[in-house]
C-alpha cells in the first residue's frame with residue numbers, strides 16, 4: 001500500500017527576509033496505485049507540493065506520509081521516482097548508461113528491480129541503448145528520463161509537467177505510453193500539468209489549486225473507464241469533466257466573460 005497523505009500541509013519560503021506562503025493548509029489523499037493530476041495557475045505551488053512529497057523540501061507545518069511513513073524514509077528506500085519537465089540526461093552517457101545511473105548511485109540493484117534493458121523496452125526505445133541524448137528527439141529523451149525514474153522500482157512516480165515542451169501529437173502519444181507504463185508498474189502517480197484535457201485524460205482525480213497562497217479549490221473525480229483511449233476525448237462525458245475543471249479554475253471569471261461577450265443583452 002503506497003497511499004500518500006497530506007494532512008494540513010503549509011509551506012512558507014523566505015524571500016528578501018519576508019515570509020511568503022506558497023502552500024496554505026492543503027489536505028489531500030492520493031490512494032495507493034491511483035493516478036492524480038494537480039492543475040492550477042502559475043505559482044499555486046504545484047511543483048512545491050511535489051517536492052514536499054519527494055522530501056526535497058520539508059513542510060513548515062502539517063504532516064506528509066507515504067505508505068504510513070515520513071517521505072524521508074520513502075526516499076531512502078528509493079520508493080520515489082521523479083520526472084522533471086527537462087529530461088536532464090547526462091549528455092556524455094548513452095541511453096543505457098543514463099537509465100543505469102540510479103543503480104550505480106545506489107550501489108547495485110534493489111531487490112528484484114527491473115533490468116535497465118527491460119525498462120528501455122518498456123518505454124519503447126529498444127535499439128537505442130547505445131545512442132547519446134543529442135541523437136534523440138525531445139519525446140525520446142523524456143522516455144529515457146521515465147525509464148531512469150523507474151530503475152529503482154519506485155512505488156511513487158512524481159511527474160512535473162514531463163511533456164510540457166513537446167508538440168501536441170507527441171504529447172498525446174507519450175501520455176498513452178505513460179498510462180500503459182503506470183498500469184504495468186502499479187505505482188501511485190502524481191502529474192503536474194497546465195492542460196485541462198491532459199489532467200482529465202490521465203487522472204482518477206484532478207486536484208484544482210489556486211494561487212497566492214497556494215491552496216486546494218476542489219477535487220474532481222474522473223470516472224472514465226480504463227484503459228483510456230483517444231476516442232474518449234470526443235465524448236460528452238469528457239467534455240463535461242473538462243468544463244468542471246475549467247469552472248473550478250476560473251470561477252466567477254467565466255461568468256464575467258459571458259456578460260462581457262453579450263453587451264447588447266446586458267443593456268437590454
Ligand SMILES: Nc1ncnc2c1ncn2[C@@H]1O[C@H](COP(=O)(O)OP(=O)(O)OP(=O)(O)O)[C@@H](O)[C@H]1O
Pocket residue numbers: 013014015020021022040041042043044045046047048049214
Ligand atoms: N525555493 C524557493 N524559494 C523561494 N520561493 C519559492 C521557492 N520555490 C517556490 N517558491 C515560491 O512558491 C510559490 C509556488 O511556486 P511553485 O513553483 O511551486 O508553483 P507552480 O504552481 O509549480 O508554478 P508554475 O506552474 O509556474 O511552475 C511561488 O510564489 C514561488 O515564488
